[in-house]
Amino acid sequence: DLVIPPLKWVELPNPSIIDESVIIVAHDLTPSDTAQLNKQYVQGFVTNIGGRTSHSAIMSRSLEIPAVVGTKSISESVQQGDMVIVDGLTGDVIVNPSDDEIKAYQHKRESFFADREALKQLRDEPSKTLDGHEVELAANIGTPNDLEGVHNNGAEGIGLYRTEFLYMGRDNMPTEDEQFEAYKKVLESMEGKRVVVRTLDIGGDKELPYLNLPEEMNPFLGYRAIRLCLDQPEIFRPQLRALLRASAYGKLNIMFPMVATIQEFRDAKALLLEEKENLKQEGVEVSDDIELGIMVEIPATAALADVFAKEVDFFSIGTNDLIQYTMAADRMSERVSYLYQPYNPSILRLIKQVIDASHQEGKWTGMCGEMAGDETAIPLLIGLGLDEFSMSATSILKARRQIKDLSRTEMVQLADRALNCATVDEVVDLVKAKTTKA
Structure with missing residues (x-):
C-alpha cells in the first residue's frame, strides 16, 4: 500500500485510457471512475473528499491500489513533477519527501510485502x-x-x-x-x-x-x-x-x-x-x-x-x-x-x-x-x-x-x-x- 512515483498531471476524461505509471490526484473519483482504473499503470490515488467507507476507497482495496481519500485540499498543494508518497495503510501523503523519508518508506514497503508473503x-x-x-x-x-x-x-x-x-x-x-x-x-x-x-x-x-x-x-x-x-x-x-x-x-x-x-x-x-x-x-x-x-x-x-x-x-x-x-x-x-x-x-x-x-x-x-x-x-x-x-x-x-x-x-x-x-x-x-x- 505504499508507492513513490513522481506526480504527473493528466486530464482524465476516461480513466481507462491511462497507459503509463501515474498517481491520480483529484477532487474526487466516482465509483465508475475507480472501476475503470488499470492497476498496471495507476500506482495510487489521492482525493480531496471521501471517507474510508466511500465506494472509491473500498474499491481501491479490492483493486490493491494504494489510496488516501478525504485529504480536504491535496489537489491544491501539489505541483507537476512533485515526488509523492501515498501511504494507504496510515492515510499519510508526503509531498516531496526527503531522502531519509524515501528510504524509510522503501523499507516499510519491503516489510509490508514480506509479511504478505509469510x-x-x-x-x-x-x-x-x-x-x-x-x-x-x-x-x-x-x-x-x-x-x-x-x-x-x-x-x-x-x-x-x-x-x-x-x-x-x-x-x-x-x-x-x-x-x-x-x-x-x-x-x-x-x-x-x-x-x-x-x-x-x-x-x-x-x-x-x-x-x-x-x-x-x-x-x-x-x-x-x-x-x-x-x-x-x-x-x-x-x-x-x-x-x-x-x-x-x-x-x-x-x-x-x-x-x-x-x-x-x-x-x-x-x-x-x-x-x-x-x-x-x-x-x-x-x-x-x-x-x-x-x-x-x-x-x-x-x-x-x-x-x-x-x-x-x-x-x-x-x-x-x-x-x-x-x-x-x-x-x-x-x-x-x-x-x-x-x-x-x-x-x-x-x-x-x-x-x-x-x-x-x-x-x-x-x-x-x-x-x-x-x-x-x-x-x-x-x-x-x-x-x-x-x-x-x-x-x-x-x-x-x-x-x-x-x-x-x-x-x-x-x-x-x-x-x-x-x-x-x-x-x-x-x-x-x-x-x-x-
Whole structure:
C-alpha cells in the first residue's frame, strides 16, 4: 500500500485510457471512475473528499491500489513533477519527501510485502479459533477480474458480488446474456463454494448516466437499490433471469440490497420465482437450491430482524450503510467522520439482535461491510456469533491469522461486556486489554 512515483498531471476524461505509471490526484473519483482504473499503470490515488467507507476507497482495496481519500485540499498543494508518497495503510501523503523519508518508506514497503508473503502459509488453513470454533472468511468482489485475488488469498467463498459494476463504464444496460456469462464465470471459478450475489445496487454515489435518474436532495435515502429495481422491473427481470440461468453452475445465493420492509422482500422474491417458472417452461436448467437473503443496512430492518428471519434464508449485514443511517452521519463527509463509529455500543447491539434472530430460526448471518475485516471489530464479531466475514480479498489472510489466536469463549465474554459499554472508547479499551499480548 505504499508507492513513490513522481506526480504527473493528466486530464482524465476516461480513466481507462491511462497507459503509463501515474498517481491520480483529484477532487474526487466516482465509483465508475475507480472501476475503470488499470492497476498496471495507476500506482495510487489521492482525493480531496471521501471517507474510508466511500465506494472509491473500498474499491481501491479490492483493486490493491494504494489510496488516501478525504485529504480536504491535496489537489491544491501539489505541483507537476512533485515526488509523492501515498501511504494507504496510515492515510499519510508526503509531498516531496526527503531522502531519509524515501528510504524509510522503501523499507516499510519491503516489510509490508514480506509479511504478505509469510501470510500465504495460511491460505489453505481453516478459519478456526483456539477453542475450535470455525467461521467462514469470504471475499467481496466487483467483477470476475477480482477472482485471482480471491483464490490467491484463500477465500472460503464470495460473500458479496457487487453486480452494479457490470453496469458501469458503459453507455447502455448489459444484456441478460452478458450478465449470465459474468455470473457463470464466477460460479464456475469457485467450484462449489458459496457465492452471494447482490442484485443491482445503484443510486447514492453510484450513478448510471444512461438511466437518467432525477437528481435528489438525499440520494443515499432516495430512489436506489431494491426500490429502483421493483419500480423498474424491465431492469430487474433480466438480471434475475441471468442469475437463475447461472445457478446451474455453482452454489448461488442471492441477496437484495436496501430492503426496508418485509413486503419489499416478498415482492422481489415473487419476481424471482416468476422468472424461475418462465425459465423452466423454456426448458432452461435452474438450481432448486438457491438461498435468498437480504442486506441488513437500515435500522428498521435490524429492528424487525426476528420477523425477516422467518422468511429469508440468511442475512448479510452491510455495516457501511447501517452505521451511517444509525448514527445519522454521512459516510462521505469528513466533517462528521468522528460519528462514523463501528464500535459504538448501539451498532454492536443492532448486530447482536440480527445475529440472534437468524440463529433463533436456524439461519445464518454474514457481514460484508468494512467492519468485517477490521482488526478491532473481529474479536467482538466472533463473540457476537457472526457466521461469515466477507471482506476485501487482501484482508482475508490477516484476519485468519488473528482469528486463530482468539478464544471464542473469551470473545463471548468480551462482547457481552462491550454491549454494556457507554462509549466507543470504552469498547476499544476493552478489546485492547483482552487481545493485546503481553
